[in-house]
Amino acid sequence: MNSGSGPMPDRIRRLLERLIQASVMERIAISVAALFAAVLVGGVLVFISGSFASCRSGLDVAGTTFCYNPMQVYYELFLGALGHPLEGGWSLTNYNLATTLQQTTLLIFAGLSVAVAFRAGLLNIGTQGQLVVGGLATAVTVVFAASIIPSGFVGTVVLIPIGVLAGAIGGGLYGAIPGVLKAYADANEVITTIMLNFIAVGITSTLLSWQFQDPESNNPRTEPIPEYAEIPTVPYIGFSGGMDFSLLALGFAIALMIGIAWLFARTSFGYELRTSGIQPAAAAYGGVNEKRMTVASMTLSGALGGIAGAFWVLMVHGSWLENVPSIGFDGIAVSVLAGNNPLGVGAAAFLFGILESGSNSIGTATDVPPELVGILTGLIILFVAMPEFFRMIGTRYIDVRPTEPARTDGGRAPADETTEDPRGADDA
């Protein structure tokens, strides 16, 4: 990727290895543990709630009938999302897997959006709103552009990039608002972005009924975009068009994911963004204009959210509908599970793609309410948020206490940093 620098020198590889071993491994361990813990708690919840439901045949324990089998629920959830690969007649390009990958693609964009902001130290809860606005921008732009651009292959090649760009711009501008409010009016971004989510819904539906409503439809939706403007599927190897999923979109998402990772690791902007996220004072000291960085990272974050909206329109629905599903909120879960690491977002998005798609299987194949998936999502975030919990469990069984460096010179040993405030006025 970095064409000028030649083969990757050993030292850098070593650096990467160390980085991975030190923090990334721990993160992965915590994320996996959190997933298991959430599944476990969810399973218990399912089992117990089964005693309140009514059913014809259940498990009788001490006079109580338990109607739900957690094992069955998770079987449907995880394998149902892949189209039941362990059962007969399975094909790779099945509908359930297509749904899973469709959700994965959207969640990669949403997760990246959240990750970019979180890494910059900004808790952007507003990806949902940015997605809603970006999606509408895409739908409206493509419908308008389609009227002046020839149809067919040319239309596909021109309209899709225009649509994605429109989504990015729409979401980016909408994301910039809380950035500006934070930078120049000191308004807490958590509150403003949550409020802007509600406002996005209001504004878009107002715009819709004012101007963009499809007169043909009873639903609150925009005019459908022409079929050739939808993301095309890959012939022969891809999933069929009816499945509303394209490998090209997933490929683009993965490319974008790698691009963001590269941005963080190898560019000045990425360096400044990460520094601002960890220690704003150090970033300011290092010549970063905090205000501009706040606006820039929120804009980038919003643009990624807008792209998620664009793909929701271009790949899934072919038009923009009111009541956009909560992809943006799930993006928070994805990013948190991924430790805000762009590459981790891919894996986490796939997991949540499975949850989303598997909830259909739960709904149809079991009596357990599919809202279980929402609870699981919350539980996963909750467990990921408390690494200390797993560290405590970890240290109880394995001694993984980090080796503290001993006193390395005549100066203040690290232990003294804990006993005396390092910023203290210690005149020697």
Add this chain to the structure above:
Amino acid sequence: MTETESEAETGTGSTAGSGQTGEARTDVETGAGPTTEATTSSYGEAETDLAVHLDGITKRFPGVVANDNVDLRVERGSVHALLGENGAGKTTLMNVLYGLYEPEEGRVVVDGTERMFDSPRDAIDAGVGMIHQHFMLVDSMTVAENIALGDEPTKWFGMAVDRARIDREIRELCDRYGFDVDPSATVADLSVGVQQRVEILKALFRGADVLVLDEPTAVLTPQEVEGLYDVLDELTAQGKTIIFITHKLEEATHAADAITILRDGESAGTVVPDQTNKNDLAERMVGREVLLEIDSEPMTTGDTVLSATDITVEDTRGIEAVSGIDFDVRAGEIVGIAGVDGNGQAELIEAITGLRTPDEGTITYDGADITDWSRRRRIDAGMSYVPEDRHERGLVMPFNLVENSILGNQRASEFATDGRIDWENVRDHTDDLIETYDVRPPDPDADASSFSGGNQQKFIVGREFERDPSLVVATHPTRGVDVGSTEFIHDRLLELRQQGVAILLVSSKLDEVRALSDRLAVIYEGEFIDVTDPDEITEEELGLLMAGQRVETDSTGSSTAESGPGIRPDAGETGDDAETNASSNGGRSR
């Protein structure tokens, strides 16, 4: 295990007897001859006369022994100094006494009774009060609320705090010890000296008989320090026992009845001030002879590099912190700014380095007006800055040294092209820095947070000095840094000066600014109260200036004339009542 052992001791023998056992163990384990000698010869009272007896305290942290078998005997009604360098384990020892830490070994005996303190609550109940170096006060609360915190008397069957009673009790205490503190004032509005008194009142309110003061003078002006000594006298006269932690020989010998020295977590003996001298104390403290000598040859100064005119800066609360300061710094010259922390130094430096916009005035740099320049532009123009707060500003703690080595240089053409960082180059640069500035351990991949303060500071200094700057702004460059690193940093500063770099040095260490500076400005309440030749001013005069007292015989006036308008004509007005006024414009260091 040790705890049960010592409990068993108490159970069987007399307290004095168990003390003997402790000492014997000291001998065997450490073999530190002088320690035992000093302890027994100069200070061998029976334990029942002791207000506090810490016996063989050992406290370990992961990887470090902070206290190693330390003994401390404090006579009732005395002032006892605990002397040692930073990191010698003084605060740790006192935290053990205050119940914040549980020692791995040793006994805590207060008032003749052995105690096990699980929490500060227990210590408070046993009559031990602690005044921390960083005051444990809630800024937004009133004096009365702070003093009573955790011990509030109540009325209406515990339903409500009995505020009248708190005020009454505080007034009684103030009368008794001669304090002048308004219970209804908000702590944030008080000067540091008064805040310290609030801390002392807080301990007294809880019925403390033993008061532990951690570095009580660190943030005080010399005049406030004198006031503190008076308070200590008053307290001991009323039968209270004082332990104070310090690393200043002067204070220990001046104020204490007895001094216990700590070095590297071990006791280096207890002495009575009359029977010792400073050299002996210093040697015990540092373990070798220290001489802070700086060879600063006079330099021929070049062109003006930095010039500030009529700079006025407001702090974050909108209060004027810097009021119309003028000065300039020439190439090959070190201009020092001395002053008690919180007199506007931080705001002034931030205005110069581009972290804060001055409300009035102009700053020129190499002839260009840079008042409105961003921090970025100032860095690019060759301004280096060693910040006061290395943990918040100077280093990104979770980043390793490689990443930290380009903080501020992340867009410099040396390390980045078209916004892409060439990490290979950066790594070479880091290796160079580590080698040249002797950063230990020499591990570029270790997180900044894992290095000791001295090494962190050396790394920052290296990064800033190797930037080929034309101006270096260094604030407290040796704060919290060990002696060896301090010397090294001083040498490097002088070397830069030799190379013709303009240097602006801010420090609260009088010896440092006096020794290094070519010209020395004293800042008080946001104004330069005087600009002097550091060689011609005595430490006493400097101390008075820092407290806002103008020197009557203006012998240094001539040196200010050539350095531009350094004195504000009206500065004298504010000079008199330092203690009460220091508070009014936010002159706090926290």
Add this chain to the structure above:
Amino acid sequence: MRKRLGRARDTLAANPTATAVGIFGLVLLFLVATPASWQTSTLRLAVPIALAAIGGIFAEKSGVINIGIEGLLIVSAFSSIIAVHRLGDGGATMGLSNLWWGLLIGVLVSVVVALVFAVVCIDFKADQIIAGLAIWLISLGLAPFVSRIVFGSPNTAGISRFGNVTIPGLSELPILGYLLFDTEPQVYLMLAGALGGWFLLTRTTFGRWVVASGENPKALDTAGVDVRKVRYAAVLLSGVFAGLGGAGFALGTLGTFAGGGDTAINGRGFIAIATYLLANYHPVGALLGSFLFAGLNSLQTALQSAGYAIPTELIRTLPHMSVIVVLVLVGRTRLPDAAGEHYESGED
């Protein structure tokens, strides 16, 4: 501009009497100038916002930012309705009306969820914002999950609601009478909660410890008070208040709970957070602030049925927009110094 606003704010804070008189004047104006139906509906709609905000004040003042307060409103609301339904709508259990049992159980469930949040944030040192979001998301899933199991639908069955409680004599007073002394129990709870919260926070030992725990936990710790316990108590208290708000709203106003989408709580917990920031952590101020947001909400309904051609969807966002406007104009309320930070005794 910003500075001037900040100063104006400081001036207000420095003159509590003048501020109080000013606010009282505004309230009076509101009472005289608006129709009674709007006032009563404002009071009713203020219940979940005001009580959640007062709860949030305690948690945040103690240093734990409880952004999961929306979740607490949700769980207390739906569990109180389920409880009433299970115990028997309209009946009484052990001499106490089932509605009141429902309120108790709603509060209890909210406290249990708050306890989970407290354990996660205080003992397991989770990031408070993330953990709060998790509590919200879990509640969003739990409400329809449970009611689907109990009722076979994301929506609960309907139940009867609290009736007005009239205080003899006082209810005859002009305006104040019908507003404050002839109203529903949850409104009394809200008024009592604001006064009680104010007393607890400013006049009791516990209140002082809460403030110290949020501003400078080390100071509290060295004064011999267990910061951990204070924070636990404060977070649980936020569960109590939010529980009263959620259950009171459900039993007094909703009478049924829609679990789909944003649920029937519909972001009121987040508005509560904005409310206490606006009120600068003052419980009575939070009560008045909640009137502002609830008033906007009922204004929206009033405007619409009065036939003004403002798009419905846009009017519906009025409260949310005003939160942002308020945040921008007032600027960042100074959070307690240690809010969001973990504290461990012995740590420096």
Add this chain to the structure above:
Amino acid sequence: MFTLAAFMVRNRRQFLGGAGAIGLAGLAGCISGFGDESDHAVQIGTVYATGGLGDDSFNDMAKRGLEDAQDDFDIAITETEPSSESEFESAQRTFAESGVNDLINCVGYAQADALAENAPDYPEQDFIIIDEVVEEDNVRSYTFGEPEGSFQVGHLAGLLTEREFAAGDGETIPNESVVGFVGATETPLIESFEAGFTAGVEYANDDAEVVSSYVGEFNDTAAGQEAARTMYQNQDADIVFHAAGRTGIGVFQAAQDEGRFAIGVDDDQSLSNEDFADVILASMVKRVDTAVYSAIEDTVNDEFEGGVERLGLDDGGVSAVYGDTLGDEIPEEISTQIEESKQAIIDGEIDVPHEL
């Protein structure tokens, strides 16, 4: 507790067995667990409208049709309740993909777009859609004469509002002729309710005023309550008709609190919501259950065909049904007039508008 442990052990043994050579069979044994359903002759999938079950009107009516059919035929039911319009397409498709459903019920007009897209992709799959027309061979569309039914209850409201009438918990305000309409979303279908209602009110009484409010959601009872309360208190409305699914429960609550009347929709809500029977004057019943039942009946008998079926006043598809408690108290001269206007509509003498 003991049995629980035994269950776990058994399950684990099964699981371990599943991991062994025979593998899948064991795993299947473990996951299928309890709650098995036996095979049925016919399987019906239902995708509900966004208000979800428990709305006491639209969705619950469809559900009732299913249950009635279940009583009469050997059918298995699978259901899903999407929470937003954007989920309809995948919900329908998931049912169609599974290939086991003999009929898929799409409840609600909002599913039309999605169905229009899906139906051609699954030509062998039978669908029905309620409230909207999708012209495909494998889709049967059921529409109702909502404006006509609404006209009837409008007529009733218009007649009652100007006279003094008290029954149950409610009473009218005789000197003010104002009635209200609370709708969910501003869509053509819901607006056709208002159009019919307004026409009915005007038919009864030229001076009567109709105030209307759209809440924006089908399941926001608090908003429904506030909207209706404002009408009762500020605008002196005495009867409010709702076409807002679950939001309408708020209208009933407000009516009860204010001592006024409400008119229900879809189902006879004085029966489905007994708590409010003392304020529900009447309901505009829309026999969604009949539609669902007939479609299932045809499927079971292998007689299903695509096409459009319109259910109106004449065949009882829509009708004004008096409240269970209050109906008896409605004066006869009024019910006679209602009966007359019904006939007039059926005969085409009254032209009921379908749009505002």
